[in-house]
Amino acid sequence: MYDPLHDNIPGINVSYPHSYWADISGDAPKNDGELRGLHEADVVIIGAGFTGLSCAYHLAKEHGIKALVLEANQTAWGCSGRNAGFVLKSSGRKSFTDMAKQWGEEVMRGIYDEMAAGVDTVNGLIAQGIDCDVQPAGYLKVAHKPKKLNDLIALADIQKQQFGYEVEVLSQEEVRSQYMDDKNAYGAIRYQDGFGLNPLKLAWGYQLLARKAGAKIYTGTPVTHWTQTENSQVIKTPSAQIMAKKVVLATNGYTPKGFHPWVNNRFLPVLSQIIVTEPLTDEQIQACNWQTNNVVMDTRALKYYYRKLPDNRILFGGRGAITGKGAEDPYYAKRLLNVLKESFPALHTINYQYAWSGWICMSLDDIPHIFHNNEQNIFYAMGYCGAGLSFSAQAGKRLAEKVAEKTMPDLPIFNRHLPKFPFAPLRRVGQWGYFQYGKMKDKYC
Numbered sequence: 001m002y003d004p005l006h007d008n009i010p011g012i013n014v015s016y017p018h019s020y021w022a023d024i025s026g027d028a029p030k031n032d033g034e035l036r037g038l039h040e041a042d043v044v045i046i047g048a049g050f051t052g053l054s055c056a057y058h059l060a061k062e063h064g065i066k067a068l069v070l071e072a073n074q075t076a077w078g079c080s081g082r083n084a085g086f087v088l089k090s091s092g093r094k095s096f097t098d099m100a101k102q103w104g105e106e107v108m109r110g111i112y113d114e115m116a117a118g119v120d121t122v123n124g125l126i127a128q129g130i131d132c133d134v135q136p137a138g139y140l141k142v143a144h145k146p147k148k149l150n151d152l153i154a155l156a157d158i159q160k161q162q163f164g165y166e167v168e169v170l171s172q173e174e175v176r177s178q179y180m181d182d183k184n185a186y187g188a189i190r191y192q193d194g195f196g197l198n199p200l201k202l203a204w205g206y207q208l209l210a211r212k213a214g215a216k217i218y219t220g221t222p223v224t225h226w227t228q229t230e231n232s233q234v235i236k237t238p239s240a241q242i243m244a245k246k247v248v249l250a251t252n253g254y255t256p257k258g259f260h261p262w263v264n265n266r267f268l269p270v271l272s273q274i275i276v277t278e279p280l281t282d283e284q285i286q287a288c289n290w291q292t293n294n295v296v297m298d299t300r301a302l303k304y305y306y307r308k309l310p311d312n313r314i315l316f317g318g319r320g321a322i323t324g325k326g327a328e329d330p331y332y333a334k335r336l337l338n339v340l341k342e343s344f345p346a347l348h349t350i351n352y353q354y355a356w357s358g359w360i361c362m363s364l365d366d367i368p369h370i371f372h373n374n375e376q377n378i379f380y381a382m383g384y385c386g387a388g389l390s391f392s393a394q395a396g397k398r399l400a401e402k403v404a405e406k407t408m409p410d411l412p413i414f415n416r417h418l419p420k421f422p423f424a425p426l427r428r429v430g431q432w433g434y435f436q437y438g439k440m441k442d443k444y445c
């Protein structure tokens with residue numbers, strides 16, 4: 001599998017992975033195919049995931065700028081077409097308490113507002129007619145140990161006080177009797193506004209809107225060289241060369257090795273793995289008391305997440321291999337299946353029918369960065385730390401505003417470069433160390 005720390009391009013026109021989403025979503029809508037020849041452009045966007053597509057749509061719709069989007073493989077071939085489809089008011093991994101300590105309450109609230117706006121932006125785009133199998137709203141954050149419920153209650157209190165956010169606290173008994181009988185759930189907090197959808201159909205919907213507004217989406221068009229002259233950025237692909245005034249980097253965790261000095265050594269791509277089971281029978285649903293389609297995540301340092309899909313299959317996810325080389329090893333999918341069976345013993349005979357993984361993008365400071373440099377006219381949005389479905393829509397919208405030279409709120413997510421990883425060549429060793437620490441913490445703390 002493509003590994004961003006080892007490979008120089010993510011591929012050329014590579015098909016979608018064999019995922020549940022690719023299997024059930026029907027035919028991909030038309031795009032503009034491969035770009036060929038010599039071109040000039042106001043704006044080139046590299047990467048056709050949620051970020052690139054949202055940026056292209058908002059540039060065209062709100063600022064009258066018709067960008068060229070260049071995608072190495074297929075639309076949403078990266079994270080956007082292979083995620084779990086949880087739409088949540090969050091991004092990054094930094095807690096609101098830590099934000100308040102470091103930057104004060106006003107900044108913390110500003111960042112919260114951006115994350116909340118992400119969900120509004122996604123809902124606004126869906127409302128334009130995107131059919132993406134939206135499920136009934138509700139997001140359960142489940143305590144994986146009895147003492148973790150206290151942490152969740154404290155979090156709910158902060159969110160109620162600071163943001164007026166409606167958060168319900170559920171006891172172990174309430175979770176198991178009203179939602180699902182997860183033997184590893186010791187209570188939960190429940191947000192009313194998270195929900196699950198089909199992310200590939202969502203991305204295809206974004207593409208449709210962006211093209212309708214005037215953007216061009218070229219697939220099978222990897223950027224292989226990127227240099228700069230005095231007046232423009234020179235972008236080369238196998239069959240085209242573009243002189244662009246501005247370039248937006250929307251490659252996130254799929255950014256290839258050594259791609260550009262602006263982002264080299266400033267992110268860590270980490271594999272997240274998903275399995276999707278065969279459909280549950282009525283007896284299995286009853287035995288698990290599985291009444292909900294709410295999306296679920298636990299409190300572990302190395303988190304597990306799951307949801308019941310519209311056809312009664314279970315999507316279950318967690319961490320994957322460390323390198324691209326190990327990504328296809330069935331060990332990781334089987335490990336997820338075993339955890340699912342521990343949580344729901346009535347599913348002891350169930351198997352998975354789909355298993356795939358994707359590269360989420362970690363930043364050193366645990367926050368996303370939507371940044372630009374006026375002198376070089378380069379823009380990027382990266383580092384969502386595995387929580388980017390809704391935030392990418394907002395990041396794309398904000399990127400478009402930056403390109404159109406609008407003023408941004410004065411927040412660290414908008415005015416800071418991604419920090420460099422110290423000892424960057426050893427990032428994977430650090431990740432391995434963190435996984436060992438996380439395992440211990442989840443077992444003993």
Ligand SMILES: Cc1cc2nc3c(=O)[nH]c(=O)nc-3n(C[C@H](O)[C@H](O)[C@H](O)COP(=O)(O)OP(=O)(O)OC[C@H]3O[C@@H](n4cnc5c(N)ncnc54)[C@H](O)[C@@H]3O)c2cc1C
Binds near residue numbers: 077087358381
């Ligand atoms: C298994 C998994 C589950 C997840 N679940 C959730 C979830 O439930 N909720 C949530 O909020 N977030 C989730 N995420 C994270 C979320 O999917 C991402 O944050 C989001 O999709 C990032 O979108 P993006 O457009 O920025 O990047 P991507 O979708 O990764 O797009 C980057 C694109 O850039 C292209 N590219 C790279 N290099 C080049 C080049 N040189 N030339 C041209 N194109 C190039 C790639 O081919 C790729 O298509 C999950 C991620 C994974 C992997």
